[in-house]
Amino acid sequence: xxxMARRKVRxxxxxxxxxxxxxxxxxxxxxxxxxxxxxxxxxxxQVEAAKVxxxxxxxxxxxxxxxxxxxxxxxxxRLAARAGLxxxxxxxxxxxRCYKPFVKRSGRSSAMRWQRIPL
Numbered sequence: 001x002x003x004m005a006r007r008k009v010r011x012x013x014x015x016x017x018x019x020x021x022x023x024x025x026x027x028x029x030x031x032x033x034x035x036x037x038x039x040x041x042x043x044x045x046q047v048e049a050a051k052v053x054x055x056x057x058x059x060x061x062x063x064x065x066x067x068x069x070x071x072x073x074x075x076x077x078r079l080a081a082r083a084g085l086x087x088x089x090x091x092x093x094x095x096x097r098c099y100k101p102f103v104k105r106s107g108r109s110s111a112m113r114w115q116r117i118p119l
Contacts (some may be wrong), residue, residue: 024073031076031087032068038083039064053082 013022013027039049039060046060053060062070063079071079080087 025068025091028068028071028073028076031073031080032063032066032071034085034087035063035076035079035083036066037083053079055079 011022011023011026013029016022017025039046042049046054046057046064050057059070077087078110
């Protein structure tokens with residue numbers, strides 16, 4: 001029997017954006033996907049769902065078509081809460097990627113650098 005190593009699959013956002021922006025885009029994508037699923041499973045029209053969420057029908061159309069660039073993270077969190085989806089945030093530190101800022105002084109100038117935090 002052949003055992004294959006498990007690799008963590010990264011989202012496409014990590015190939016396109018810096019790490020901090022990729023993390024935000026992943027969260028926005030998950031919230032948008034959950035809201036789209038909620039809309040589909042609720043059986044409501046866009047107008048009815050818009051009233052429940054407190055937005056316009058045009059915004060519901062953008063949501064249904066997956067227009068992620070039209071929604072901020074905070075708006076998606078509020079919409080998910082209004083839909084009863086109970087959005088949660090989970091933080092996970094990776095040992096190899098925990099850094100803290102420090103100032104490196106060399107001669108007359110100083111520069112901000114990042115130093116690994118031992119865990």
